[in-house]
Amino acid sequence: MKKLFVMLAATTALAGCATTAPMPVAVAEAPQAEAAPTPIAPKSALGSFGFDQAGMDTTVLPGNNFYQFANGTWAKNTPIPADKSNFGMFTMLDDLSKERTRTIIDEAAMDPSNKIGLAYATYLDTAAIEAKGLAPIKSWLDEIDALSSNAAYASLAAKAGKRGIGGPVGFYVGQDDKNPDRYVAQMGQSGLGMPDRDYYLSVDPKIAATRAQYLTHLTNVLTLAGRPNPAARAKAILDHETAVARVSWTRTDSRDATKTYNLMSLARLRSMAPGFDFGRYLSDSGVTVTEVIVAQPTAITGIARLVSRAPVQVLKDQLVVRTLDSYASVLPAAFDKEAFAFYGTALSGTPEQEVRWKRGVGFVTGSLADDVSKIYVERFYPPETKAKADELVRNVVDAMGRRIDGLTWMAPATKARARAKLANFTTKIGYPDRWQDYSALEIRSGDALGNAIRAAEWAHQDNISKLGAPIRRWEWGMTPMTVNAYANFGMQEIVFPAAILQPPFFDPNADPAVNYGGIGAVIGHEISHHFDDQGAKYDERGRLNEWWTEADRKSFEALTKQLVAQYDAYQIFPGASVKGAFTLGENIGDLAGVTVAYDAYRHSLGQSEAPVIDGTTGDQRFYLGWAQVWRRNYREANLRQRLITDPHSPSEQRVAVVRNMDPWYSAFGAKPGETLYLAPDKRVRVW
Ligand SMILES: [Zn+2]
Numbered sequence: 001m002k003k004l005f006v007m008l009a010a011t012t013a014l015a016g017c018a019t020t021a022p023m024p025v026a027v028a029e030a031p032q033a034e035a036a037p038t039p040i041a042p043k044s045a046l047g048s049f050g051f052d053q054a055g056m057d058t059t060v061l062p063g064n065n066f067y068q069f070a071n072g073t074w075a076k077n078t079p080i081p082a083d084k085s086n087f088g089m090f091t092m093l094d095d096l097s098k099e100r101t102r103t104i105i106d107e108a109a110m111d112p113s114n115k116i117g118l119a120y121a122t123y124l125d126t127a128a129i130e131a132k133g134l135a136p137i138k139s140w141l142d143e144i145d146a147l148s149s150n151a152a153y154a155s156l157a158a159k160a161g162k163r164g165i166g167g168p169v170g171f172y173v174g175q176d177d178k179n180p181d182r183y184v185a186q187m188g189q190s191g192l193g194m195p196d197r198d199y200y201l202s203v204d205p206k207i208a209a210t211r212a213q214y215l216t217h218l219t220n221v222l223t224l225a226g227r228p229n230p231a232a233r234a235k236a237i238l239d240h241e242t243a244v245a246r247v248s249w250t251r252t253d254s255r256d257a258t259k260t261y262n263l264m265s266l267a268r269l270r271s272m273a274p275g276f277d278f279g280r281y282l283s284d285s286g287v288t289v290t291e292v293i294v295a296q297p298t299a300i301t302g303i304a305r306l307v308s309r310a311p312v313q314v315l316k317d318q319l320v321v322r323t324l325d326s327y328a329s330v331l332p333a334a335f336d337k338e339a340f341a342f343y344g345t346a347l348s349g350t351p352e353q354e355v356r357w358k359r360g361v362g363f364v365t366g367s368l369a370d371d372v373s374k375i376y377v378e379r380f381y382p383p384e385t386k387a388k389a390d391e392l393v394r395n396v397v398d399a400m401g402r403r404i405d406g407l408t409w410m411a412p413a414t415k416a417r418a419r420a421k422l423a424n425f426t427t428k429i430g431y432p433d434r435w436q437d438y439s440a441l442e443i444r445s446g447d448a449l450g451n452a453i454r455a456a457e458w459a460h461q462d463n464i465s466k467l468g469a470p471i472r473r474w475e476w477g478m479t480p481m482t483v484n485a486y487a488n489f490g491m492q493e494i495v496f497p498a499a500i501l502q503p504p505f506f507d508p509n510a511d512p513a514v515n516y517g518g519i520g521a522v523i524g525h526e527i528s529h530h531f532d533d534q535g536a537k538y539d540e541r542g543r544l545n546e547w548w549t550e551a552d553r554k555s556f557e558a559l560t561k562q563l564v565a566q567y568d569a570y571q572i573f574p575g576a577s578v579k580g581a582f583t584l585g586e587n588i589g590d591l592a593g594v595t596v597a598y599d600a601y602r603h604s605l606g607q608s609e610a611p612v613i614d615g616t617t618g619d620q621r622f623y624l625g626w627a628q629v630w631r632r633n634y635r636e637a638n639l640r641q642r643l644i645t646d647p648h649s650p651s652e653q654r655v656a657v658v659r660n661m662d663p664w665y666s667a668f669g670a671k672p673g674e675t676l677y678l679a680p681d682k683r684v685r686v687w
Contacts, residue, residue, distance in 0.1 A: 006529045006585060008485040008500075008522055009090055010646040050507060050514035051624050053614060055631070063670030063677055066659075067652040070627030080633050083355070085348035088632025088651065089504055090483050097481040097499050098361050104375045105364055115443045116364055116371055122448045123330065123360040129448050130332050134225075136449040137327065141225075144319050150308050153315055154277035158284035160319060164456035165326045166190055167319070168244075168276065168307050169300060171285055173466045176293070177261050177544040180490040183466040184263070185287055188254075188295035191244045191303060193218070193237075193322065195347065195645045200238075200245035204575055206640060210346055214238065217342035221321045224334055236314045237321065240306065247302025249295075252582040255647060257489075257534045257544055260295040269294060273301040275308030286464050329359060330448040349635030367455030368443075369479045370435040377431040377480050381498040386430050388508040389501050392515065392600075393427050393494075396523045399600035403592075403687050409555035414548050421530065421540040426473070426493040430501065431480040436462070485522055487529035489538040494526040504628055513610055513618040516601035517594075517625025524600075525593030531687060532588040533560055562684045563587055566660075570653050576640060578649050586648045590657040592687040594626055598663060619667040627655045660684045 057072025068075070080087045109117030122128075134141065140163075147156055157167035170190040173183050194200065194214055199207055218234035227233060253259055269278050269292060282289055294300055307315065324331065328339035337353075344350045365372050404410075404418045441458040443451050466472065473491065478484055480498040487494050496519075503510065506519035529535045536556065539547040548556070564580035567587055571577045580587075601622055610618020630651040634642075639650060648654065658664040659676040660683040670677050 006487050006532075006535070006589070006647075008525060010642065010648055050503065050510035051616075051621055051628055052504075053616075055628075056624075061670075061674055062668040063674030065652070065656075066623075066664075066668070066676060067627060067630070067655040070624050070655070071631040074631050075633055078633055080635060082352040083350060085344075085350045085638035086632055086634040089629050090632070093483040093499060093502060096502075097483065098358050100380050101361050101365060101372060101376060101481055102357060104372060104379070105361060115438065115441075116368055118445055119368060119443045119451055120360050120364050122443070122445055122451060123363050124356055125446070125448065126333065126356065128446055129330060132449075133332055136447065137323065137331070140323065141320060144316050144323070147312060147316050150275075150310070150312060150315070151277065153307060153312075154281040155284045156319065158281045160323070161285055162457055162460045163323075163326075163453055164459070165319070165322050166193075167322075168303050169281070171282070173287070173464050175471065175490040176263075177257065177490060177538075178263070180542045181471060183469065183471070185282065185289045185292040185467065186295065187269075187292050187300065188260075189244075189248045189299040189303060191318075192241055192248070193318075193325070194241075195641060196251065197245035197248045198644045200242045206573075206576075210637075211238075213342060213346040217338065217346070218321055220338050220341075221324050221335070222317060224338060225320055225324060227317065227320070233313070233317050236311070237318045240310050240314050240318065243306050244303055247306070248299050250582075251645065251647070252579065254296060255534065255582070255585065257537050261544060262294045262297050263291060264294060264297075265291050269300075272297060273304035275306075276304035278304075286461070287467055289467070327449060327452055329363070330452045347637060347641055349637030363452070365479060365481060367451070367458075368438055368441070370432075371438060373431060373480050374435055377498055381430055381480065381501075385498075385501050385506075385508060389429050389496065389506065389519070390427075392506075392520055393429070393496075393523050395600040395604060396520055396596055397422060397425065397427075397527060399596040399603060400524070400527050400592075400687070402599065403596055407687070409559070410552050411549050414552045417540055417547055418531070421492070421538075422527075424492050424540055424542075425527070425530070426491065428476065428493055428495040430496070430498045432474055432476045434474040485526050487526045487535065489530065489535050489544075490542045492530070492538075492542040494523070494530075496523070496526070504625075511613065511621060512604060513601060513621035514625035514628075516597050516604070517622040517627075518629045520597035520600060521590075521594045521626050522629075523593075524595070524597040525589040527596065528589045528592035528687065529585065531592065532585040534585050556686070559684060559686045560584060560588065563591065563686070566684060567649060567653065570649070572639065572643060572650060573636075576643050578643065578653055583647055583649045586654075587657065588686055590649075590654055591660055591684065594657060595661060595685075595687065597626075598622060598661065617667065619663055623658055623664055623667060626658065630655050 052074065055071055055074030057068055057076075060068040060072055062069040078087065084091060105116055105120045108114040109121055111117060143159070144156065147153060157169070160167045161171055168191040170188045172186055174186050176182050176184040192200070194211070199211060199214070202208070215234055215238050218237050219230045222230035222233055264272070266279060266282070266289065282292070324335050325339045325343070328335045340353045344353060401419060401422055404415055404422065407415065410418070438458070442454055476495060477486060477488065478495065478497050482497045483499045485494070485496045485500055500506070500522065501519065504518055505522060506515055530538070536548070537544055539545045564584055566580070567578045567583055568580035569577075601618070605618070613621065616624070632651040634650070642648075642650065656676055659670070659678050662680070662683070664670070672679070
């Protein structure tokens with residue numbers, strides 16, 4: 001479990017449980033095909049001025065469905081590659097990142113002493129992996145089998161956690177929300193093999209079908225591991241996890257910064273949640289602490305009770321399955337295929353697994369991230385991009401400042417502090433100015449599994465070494481190869497990796513309207529996160545702290561309630577809708593982000609009007625630029641999973657946020673009676 005900064009878009013992890021995902025590195029979204037290492041030129045797909053007019057469907061009225069109007073022909077003509085759960089601009093750029101990264105790794109592989117090349121070659125050597133069978137992991141599986149009592153489980157769970165294998169609770173060291181100048185131990189609910197409690201508890205027949213596939217998966221893994229009576233044992237795991245799901249918090253509650261801030265002494269945690277030896281768990285995780293922040297206290301109490309009563313065999317079997325799934329990619333093919341059949345196909349709808357080399361790039365990029373990153377940015381990130389992006393960020397931040405000044409619902413004193421908060425932001429663009437040192441991480445030829453385990457242990461060690469140390473203001477939560485962006489409240493920062501500073505998000509030589517609608521709105525989105533329903537709880541020094549007046553808070557909540565209702569009304573499948581409260585932070589980010597990006601665009605024009613290009617006005621190209629970056633086709637299972645687990649609304653609904661903006665109506669002439677039309681007093685305006 002690793003918290004959590006708010007991202008621009010979700011990535012789709014393949015295996016493991018969402019609540020125990022380790023470092024949020026770029027995720028290996030599946031590739032298109034075995035491709036030549038020559039980078040594709042995305043700009044060629046985007047028309048002469050930056051917007052792809054050929055991809056529009058002008059038979060659709062923009063006021064009925066702006067997403068289809070802007071992207072309909074593209075959507076119809078763009079199949080999802082067999083090894084992807086979805087395909088759009090993010091996945092296209094992710095492919096480009098991987099192809100570029102492969103050239104770096106291939107060169108490194110010429111030098112046998114180079115860790116990058118060695119880790120990659122060893123990962124690709126599936127014959128060696130096959131020949132070894134389960135031998136490399138046998139001592140760990142034996143250790144699990146030796147568990148003889150529930151009381152000893154805490155120690156085993158801690159050892160699993162060090163290796164990135166999900167246990168009953170998640171643990172990491174992170175910034176203290178109320179005292180962001182220090183790091184503190186943090187703990188949260190965990191223990192599920194499916195991505196969310198809903199997968200265990202929902203009565204939706206589609207979800208129930210996935211649950212049945214999970215039971216099959218558990219049975220298959222236990223069979224492959226040579227365990228007798230696999231079906232009965234699988235059922236026992238599912239029953240145990242269903243009980244854990246019942247005591248687990250929803251994602252909506254789990255993203256509430258106030259509810260999840262529960263700093264307590266270790267003694268208090270022990271008395272609150274008897275049944276699990278938290279002292280032993282923490283010391284065997286490698287830390288000596290007297291206090292911890294517990295994200296979901298009632299869930300931790302429930303989980304401790306459940307693991308104290310569960311048959312020891314269930315705890316052992318669950319850990320065996322979790323181990324084999326977590327390391328499936330470096331185990332014999334039968335384990336790898338089985339993990340993909342559930343986590344790739346059943347949960348995400350992806351028919352085919354991605355080619356080995358792309359997964360190898362993902363592994364090396366995850367485990368030796370900065371060694372790869374520093375070569376990547378030297379080679380693929382032109383310095384002039386940074387200067388241009390800096391200017392855009394400044395313009396959008398200025399526009400946000402003018403918005404704050406103009407608010408009618410906020411008290412002057414609160415506005416002054418909001419202004420101070422904006423002035424204190426750190427903007428990170430491109431790549432970090434300091435790199436991690438992996439000299440302590442041993443990479444061995446012919447030991448793919450060992451390399452993966454040592455990489456996970458290295459990451460754990462690096463994380464816990466933060467306790468008592470100064471805050472790493474230089475640290476990044478994403479690699480420069482990642483097509484994404486994030487906001488981190490405690491750090492008061494907005495971060496834009498090199499790989500998102502490319503077309504169709506950004507091209508320093510393209511039409512400013514499309515740049516402001518693309519990367520400008522992305523920048524606005526990340527700035528606005530610091531003022532969303534959670535981010536706004538953090539003051540000008542990055543502290544979780546009440547800094548609003550009671551009246552300000554009430555006005556803000558009344559406005560955001562309208563936005564919750566607007567998104568709750570989007571039904572995607574029968575019985576499956578967007579969750580307005582769960583996606584609120586991201587929807588505020590989009591609403592305010594596109595609004596301030598538009599302001600910044602108009603401001604950049606000064607007194608003059610933008611030129612008409614190919615029959616479209618500057619305002620039209622701005623909103624079309626926003627619609628274009630969100631073009632994406634989904635497989636049904638992937639979209640269903642996202643409705644449950646992704647705090648971002650689906651692409652079509654993200655694009656539709658423009659229905660709240662007056663200039664969009666002027667630009668496209670949306671009228672009463674059209675699907676997206678909102679009367680002026682129904683348009684939500686927060687910032
Ligand atoms: Zn976001």
